[in-house]
Amino acid sequence: MRIVVTSVLLALSAVATALSVAVLPFYGYEKGRVEPLVWATLGLWVLFALSLVSLRRVSTKSSVVLVLVGSLAIGAAAMFGPPNTSTDSARYAWDGIVQNAGISPYSYVPSDPALRELRTDWLFPAPVDGECVGERIMSVDEPGTGDLVCTAINRATVPTIYPPTSEIVFAGVRLLTGPAPEYWPMQLLGLLTSLGVTVLLLGSLRKAGKDPRWAAIWGWCPLVATEGVTNSHIDIVSALLLLVATLLVASGRRWAGGVALGASIATKLIPVIGAPALLGRRPGTVIVASVVTFFALYLPYVIANGPEVLGYLPGYLTEEGYESGTRFIMLSLVAPGSASLVLAALLVAATGVIVWWRTDPADPWIGQLVMIGVTLLVVTPRYPWYALLLIPMIAMTGRWEWLAVPLALTERLLIPSVDLARLTVSVAIVFIIVMSIRRAGWVIITPRQPRKHAEVVPRM
Template identity: 40%
Template sequence: MRGVAGGLVAIAISAGVVAAAAAGWWPNLVLVVGCLVVGGVGWLLVRRPAGAHVVLGVVAVAALCQVPGLLSAPITSTDAYRYVWDGRVQLSGSSPYSHVPLADELAGLRDPVLFPGLSPADRTGVTGPPSVPHNPAAVAALSADDSRTRINRPRVPTIYPPVAQAYFAAVALVTPWSAGTFGLQVAAAALAVALTALLALELKRRDRDPRWALLWGWSPIVALEASSAAHVDVLAAVFIVAAVSLATRRRPVLAGLLLGAAAATKLLPLLLLPAFTAVRRRDLRTPLVAVGTLAASYLPHLLAAGALVIGFLPGYLTQEGFSDGSSRSAILALVLPPEARQLAAGLLAVTLAVLALHRHDREPIAVTCCWLYGAALLITTPTYPWYGLPLIALAVLANRFEWLVVPAAAYLAYASFGHDDRQGLIYLTAAVMVLSVITVRHRPVLQNRFDELVGARQH
């Protein structure tokens, strides 16, 4: 009965978060409290022996948690409309890297769902290959939204890598134009449920309680960003977890293929390469295969679009402050001037990469991936909280639940957009919470090393 009650609570929280967001007010506190409640439910459930059908129960509730998000259009962002467009463009034989959504060459692909203010007969005057300026003010002007379309940044090319593009095209192939983003929402919901099953089975294989997979499958964040917003980060999370699982089974080539697929879905997983690099054993198969997979995925698009295959990536980096030296790092912004932030962020990133290489054979790869991904988010503090979806899955897999505060804090920071100090303090609070838990966990080890140093000096 406790499991049934917990499942009903999780479903109610998911529905409440989605309904609150759809009603027009940002459900930050509801979402954060909901995550805490789901975490408490998980703690209560694992205090009693698991039943015979525990994995099926967790997955079934995860599927029901995704239902509320399917009942409305995307809430937290309009990215899904770009996904629909990119898939449609590819099926037409064109490249989303070579044309922007407002281009008149693709006017025949417009419909009332994506372009409520433009018909196929209308002309925008936007023609020719896209060009992304380097000046931050010019990039901001070019990437402004247009009321005639629901697609964000309709004057710039896509930013999404090739595996994400293949996913968009596959979903577009089976989704009627009139359905809009619904096909992608269903696909993202299915991926979220599949990842719940993968996590539960992997935890069971590691002799851990598979019910901890509910921290992913029942999470209000996953409900909001999968079936509602259809963010492609869910697909990246699936690839990352599968890569980690295969790496622990000594399948380095397959792990590399999946890690490369994750990076070709959302470039951020490239940050995990050091965690898969076995320097001491001189085994570089996983990182080499991952980089090769990423490069190979770009080859068909490179042949079709040439240098335009880079898409809007330079413009995005400019908007996020990585090209002018200011960087996005909200925590570093509390103590450092703009010109010093990028250098500090770079030094921290290198330090983390070296530490990950050092820790490769000293801790489970899931643990290394978890803190490496989480620390990267705390350093860069990206504007978009759904970037933290893979971190939720990694925290569950690694049994490092303290990192779950980072995606939760990201929503509070997202609601504070434009208030840089407030964003920095929110992320700083999350960082302090994470470091406090890590310190408590490693206190005996630290105490022993301290005693050894004191003893060595006394002798």
């Protein structure tokens, strides 16, 4: 009966996931109106929570099967429609197409007329009556000519922002599929990567003597399905590489772990926050291996483009408000403007030092959890897919309360209200602190002892 209940909940999650991407329109928030996708996402998280609770009563052997089947079913359901909150995977496809034509993705912006022959109909549809139409289609002026260009690529007038590991992945995917397929190639990569992480977690948890059920925290998580598969964010690859790096270092293979860490950082840069927990008292091996790998991956692009390999990164950071500090929604309450940037840097750096000093690289999981989780709470990004780095660490520690972080960031994406985002992040912080205190067994208030009644001796 327990297996049946869990299976039904997983089936409902898969169906709800498929419907959310196949039926609901591309997300576009309108003030004063709650989007259907908000309710759908809330429903997915409720089903996720119920599934995890139900799994606790299933035998270990059966739970492993359920984790794998559920991960496959929910991930496959996430491929039932095109991206629904982001158009980033259109840029991924374009960068891959350009590279396979022998051109560096850092050399030209997508709207440049020099690349007209590479334009595909699904990435650059023709205007209709002089206008660009379609849910994911934007209009830009072609540089030099001023002609109208309709495109599915966001920021089509600036160079790519993605580091070399990402670019290698983009080129590899398009080398296999060609330029014609639309969004499903990257979605399939996301599904395969998600399943790979699930399998790694199951094996690693069992090997460490921990409960393999915790792998469901990743395999069934709505964020993994929606942002890792449906929207195909390359962060899922960096999450896999960081997990591999952590597993390798924990097993004593520090050189190999450093290589995997360098490849992860060269995917999205953000995984650099995973380094402190892996360094230990002999950090040289991991640092050298990761730095050499990072620069080796960048080298071909640096030879071709020089400093242009930075792409739109500086402009992106300014556009997102990280340079001015306006993006830090929690810190700006006490340190407005650029002061919040300084405070954020100090908090992240202090957390990194503490994690490095206190973490044993042979058991780095709590250190990874704290480093990544605290950084996300300090930086409070608009994009919940950054939290894909955190979820494997939650699974490896069983500290499920940290799921409040990706849930809060998801709310911030879907409902762009700073006040509401501050509330949800505050609730997440309080919840994590309370649960951490409870796990540590600390007693805040000494419980009142019951009054002892004097023994009554019966009279003879």
